[in-house]
Amino acid sequence: METRLRADSAKTISEHEQSILIYDFAEQIPKAFSFSNVDAELVSEGNGITTGSQALKVTTHSKENFYTSIFIEPEQPFDWSALPNFSFAFDVTNLGRRSTQIFINIFDKQGQMHSRSINVAGGSCKTYLNELKGEFLKGGLNYESGFRSNPAAWDTPFHYATWMWGEMNIDLSAVAKIELSIHGTLIDHQLVLDNFRVIFTPECNPDFLKGCLDKFGQNALVETAEKVHSEEELLAVTAKELKALEQGAMPQRSRFSGYTGGPQLEATGFFRTEKIDGKWSLVDPDGYPYFATGLDIIRLANSFTITGIDYDHSKVAARSDDDVTPEDSKEKLEISQEAFDSAYVANQTRRDFFDWLPSYDDPLAEHYSYMRELFEGPVDRGEIFSFYSANLQRKYGQDGADYMGKWREVTMDRMLNWGFSCLGNWTAPEFYSNDKIPYFANGWIIGDFKTVTSGDDFWAPLPDPFDPVFRERAEATVSQVKAEMQGSPWCVGIFIDNEKSWGRMGTINGHYGITIHTLGRSDEESPTKAVFTQALKDKYGTVEQLNQAWGTNIDSWQAVAGGVSDLAHNEAQLSDYSMLLELYASEYFKVVNESLKAQLPNHLYLGARFADWGCNPEVVRAAAKHVDVVSYNYYKEGLHPEPWKFLAEVDMPSIIGEFHIGVKEGFFHAGLVTANDQTERGEMFEDYLNSVIDNPYFVGAHWFQYIDSPITGRSFDGENYNVGFVGITDVPYQPMVDAAKRVNGGMYQRRFKNAKK
Template sequence: MLYDFEGQELDNAIQLEGANGELITEDGNTRYFIEFDTINNYKSSVKFKPKQNWDWSDEGQFAFALDIENPIDRSIHFYVTATDASGKTHNRSLSIPENSSGTYYLELEGPDLDTETGIRNNPESWISDYTAIIWRWGVKKIDLANVASIEFKLLGVPETKQIIIDNARIIKPDDIDENYLVGLVDEFGQNAKRDFVGKVESLEELIAVSEKEQNHLRKTPLEGRSKYNGWAEGPKLKATGYFRTEKVDGKWWMVDPEGYLFFSNGIANVRMANTSTITGYDFDSQFIKQRDPNDKTPEDSIGLNRVPDAAIPSRYVSSQLRAKMFEWLPDYDEELGQHYGYRRSVFMGAIDKGETYSFYQANLARKYKSNDPKVFMEKWRTTTVDRMLTWGFTSFGNWVDPSYYQLNRFPYFANGWIIGDFKTLSSGNDLWSALPDVFDPVFEERALATAKQIGIEVQNNPWCVGVFVDNEKSWGMENPSSDKINVAAVYGIPINTLTLDASKSPAKAVYVDVLRKKYGTIEKLNASWEQENASWEALAKGVKVTEFNDALVEDLSNLLTVYAEQYFRVVRNAVKKYLPNHMYMGARFADWGMTDEVRRAAAKYADVMSYNYYKEGISDNFWHFLKDLDKPSVIGEWHNGSTDSGMLNAGLIHASSQQDRAKRYKQYMEGVLERPYFVGAHWFQYNDGPLTGRAYDGENYNVGFVSGTDIPYAPLVEAAKEVNNSLYEKRYKN
């Protein structure tokens, strides 16, 4: 027992931020009540912090456990972080259901933490009556001899939350399931070890559910909508034949090609590229076609990418761990064997390349009674558009398969990535990939090649709302919960670029030129920065800055602006050259990876700003910059999920159930609709991730509007219908 609050001297061991707490005693039992002031604080938290760091190095297999009661009628999503003395963090998250009480545990030592499975969150290896807290990111094996704190925090929550905690303690598992990763996936790609609502038990059931749904799908937009899903009953503005933006009565809107007000509420990632999972098999590399430096599509955006038939005889087990997860995989010469694919590289996982299988695509072939891709893919597209119209959505989001582009039934966004053999830079925290050196002429060449390819796919089609290019780049990391600037985190791009040799780095050469024009002499720069650079030539060779005064921070800010403006200028020019009639939608900033300088640079060149924002709702203490920028903006990604679907991971935001997902959907969308700068919000994604993780990075989230068997989640669909049926009236009249 660490803290049971029974006459215990806490001595600041329970630290609150943006919250208030008090001991309460009921029936002789003392517990700790906490109210989180999330309305006035972006971050609210409770932290367990001992006088001396905990030494749990001799505990064996153990977890930190806590009794939590949620007395309110709304679920609570917590981020949970264990931090050691060196600052390494072990990060998880959980959902506390509304009006509930239970025990939740944070596993800190056990066999699962030593196993790389290629799944974002594994099935539970512990046999326990308590609820495991889901893995997110960080270091799985922190220094258990020096555990400095364990924190439960809320971020960006737009409503007050309350909990009652008790009995913070160390627990051991009742037992360990040695086969927790064996036989995990059934023939439909579902969790073979759990029962849940909506689980498909037979092919006949899958077909029957599909045929029943088909009888209730519509083929045209909702009443009161225009051809393009604009608001036909609202104000009529100038029609240009293409989508555009306009501010009306102080509120930003998109405008459809016919001149009607348009708000883009849709679902992103409607494609097969992310539906496959690594099987644990591979082939002789001589048969695998390697990437061409002129490729325009990243590995994770390519379709299944099946190996040639000549490779099949060389198939071998490359990971017993992965191969044993599947109860069933077809032979290549079976009809369902056509749903195999291949990944030449992965972002993270148990193995760095290998065979994949798409249970989702196989289920489409099953339900539509045809293994001919022309048949089942056409029926998939038709059903998907019919669903969007029936559910009241107005457009797709990003990453819709280009085969939808010329259907002329439903608005969409085109997309592309700038990849190629250009020089790169680093922000010091490059999550997905290194940043491009945007002053390298090859970057502009590749931007033009990307835009040209998008233009070929779009064909100047008026159903294309706009174009997204790139995604979630690591521009820099602000801390919205603090007024203090972490200079190294915010200005990592210029700081790291300054260390480079200008003769090898186009960006560094530009930076030196900018500084020379400002200061003239190296002596003036040294005086301003309080440094001792011998000459401009020495600065050009590379300089490491670790101490930051106000003048240096001001210059770093300017250099970051110079970099960001070049990026957005080059990309915009490329898009407008090949798609002059379509809006440039920006690069979809992640809330963890943007700065004021980069936002302002994007605002100069993007027609619409785009942000990916995974939180419970829209919180004003984060979105303060919208008014200053005064630009039409879309939420490019958001979602929630729950593990009652049989999935192993709820997603980036946890709900307590499918019904709670629906409740959260309405709350989030209401927050978007009532703010004058948002002109759209795109849910990520259409279907759940594979149970054993998508091939590229292991995401295995219950964040789909449909399951891996392509069956809609009824509560979420009904919530979307409710929002979408009155979407325009609510937004216009609010």
């Protein structure tokens, strides 16, 4: 006899919710529902019927289609503005084995989006809450917490959706559309949905985050398999791991971690690229085929979290005008005793999160630092502390030992033992002198050069590469990288910059934002605009011919030079937008490449790591002209075939610079891509990496990141994800280690199975 799963339990629901029913599928699929790449039907028996006699069963076609969505669009927008604090809620039953990540995107009539995410475990039936109105949403405690996402501020048996992006507070008087989206996954999903409703929020606990961290930086209220409870336990776990690492590196690896079981090619003494058996590949300095798997952020810079304390700013060293390292990439800023003496509480709510922080005369006080500027967070600037580095001292610093030296040694032993072939991007330069495992170097071009905008500058405005100051700063950046590398053949290649806001596909203003905004500026203020004006002159000759193509009435080229806006975006204009965007991006990559090759001619230029939200075809084509390897950061469950069709046309060696999968176990945010537990996280890591290994254009992939984010958020921007191979106590997640050994152990045989030795 089949057991019908009900969300949480009928008793739990009746005891914990006061709600308003929206949809229950009692008679038919409501007219408000529509589907994209999804099969939908009503079911009257089986798991997942949580109210009434029927529920909605959906099957996604995710293998063939990148996006699969369920849309709810009422004839008249919902007006929920007069309701007390509440959450939009619904029940989900997952009929499959693998968990399903669902993005809940809620739009108001003006198009503002509120986006959260849930992970529905395989075989489970649960109620999920998407809080839309509450005293601790953004504008309340969220500003003071500094987390990317807070947990629910009240006791609930239900599952609280994780904040992702968009507007926290949309117009609740006109909720026009709700989208349940499943995208970027490698498998089809089968779910049963029921009981869409509004649930009123019970009384909140204003101290729900007070004392949430223990002295090791772990969640004080949650038990996990990796959690340590004493320094003695930490030392015992460490001793056990060090014993296991004595097994050493994997077989059939060259000294540079290349594949000795395949063909040996020309040895040039440095890393290079070549096609092997029709597949792009890296080749190590000794001539062996090489595939780059590694972990990013092997450094302490991102391990710090805001404490809520600040100092007299005059007691803190100021940034240098010619600094080439962004604030969030600084390993540590030394704090003077004078600064410590001026300490005061700048944010009491934030300070109360910590069950323990060392006094300033404690030996662990050396793990305090200071952040002089934040991207976003609970304060503008302030004291930060690294529980991770404090735990390294507890583990490896007994009797005054060199704990950082030991950490670097253990880290390299881990990478080799786990089968990784490199240290990924944002590895601390202290690792560059090693002769055990290759690494990737990086630099940032920062300085007082002119900028352009895409209209959606996520991290920062873009540089104006036609400004001579940009070239000067690019050369300064490469000089710094060169000094750190010291001619090492162990450097696979160099990334410069990261996730620039080139423009978002999907709309004209998003795609061509750089061109459109720059055309509206004057030649005098913008070097890029002056180049655009000249390019249009070269193409059309006369302003009359420009007007004929564009359907405009521009008086003269002088008027174009002064700035043109409010264009109609006809076909000729769109063609020119595309031309000018590629012209702009080509100059950026050209300047960087020339700066790099002038000083480091033997090393590979790996581009600027395109985010999937800023990866326009014009910019990819521009990069392909000047880089040795095109780099992409791609946060999905794997290389879904649909968005990567363009690779055949570009035909360039490519690399994944970032990907991750996280778990919301002991954390308040799992990350951008989620699993149900650590075992499944390892399985999904393996599936992702295999999808890269099987793609003939990719030459590697780097997981983001080595170390978990602090549970209370990294200091620069509050990112608080469980995405590390090791936790805050430097204890590895064993399911991730096991998965890495499986996939890394067979990657060369899988990649080069037909290559002749």
